Amino acid sequence: MKETISLFVKDFSFIERWFYPLGNKRSLQEVEAMYQVIRTMWFDYRDLFPNKGTYKTVRRLFVKYAAEAYLEARFQGKISLYEMSPELLQEMRFKSRQGWLSKSTFYWIERCIIEDNYPVRDTAKREKLLRML
Numbered sequence: 001m002k003e004t005i006s007l008f009v010k011d012f013s014f015i016e017r018w019f020y021p022l023g024n025k026r027s028l029q030e031v032e033a034m035y036q037v038i039r040t041m042w043f044d045y046r047d048l049f050p051n052k053g054t055y056k057t058v059r060r061l062f063v064k065y066a067a068e069a070y071l072e073a074r075f076q077g078k079i080s081l082y083e084m085s086p087e088l089l090q091e092m093r094f095k096s097r098q099g100w101l102s103k104s105t106f107y108w109i110e111r112c113i114i115e116d117n118y119p120v121r122d123t124a125k126r127e128k129l130l131r132m133l
Contacts, residue, residue: 018065026069032085038058081109081112
């Protein structure tokens with residue numbers, strides 16, 4: 001993971017390329033796992049960042065591309081957005097308010113979460129997601 005974070009810091013365009021390696025797409029499980037690393041990278045890999053602005057940019061761009069990946073998978077009928085972690089949804093909402101994620105992208109995420117009627121095993125997670133909207 002440290003090598004990947006290092007590449008993100010050196011070249012921001014690698015963040016987008018990480019989502020589509022060699023024409024393929026990352027699985028959403030990989031995106032969730034990397035998001036957990038992104039959440040703690042300031043503490044775990046602080047030595048890689050020249051300043052806090054670079055850290056924030058890496059995090060913002062990752063959340064932006066993660067939102068697009070989730071929406072793409074949802075519109076292809078591969079997932080329900082209830083599979084997204086509540087922490088990632090909350091961060092998407094914050095980034096939308098800050099202008100780093102388009103309001104239309106977050107609008108569709110909200111809409112899909114509300115409209116999806118897939119059975120969810122973890123009703124507490126579902127309720128938490130709905131409360132966050």
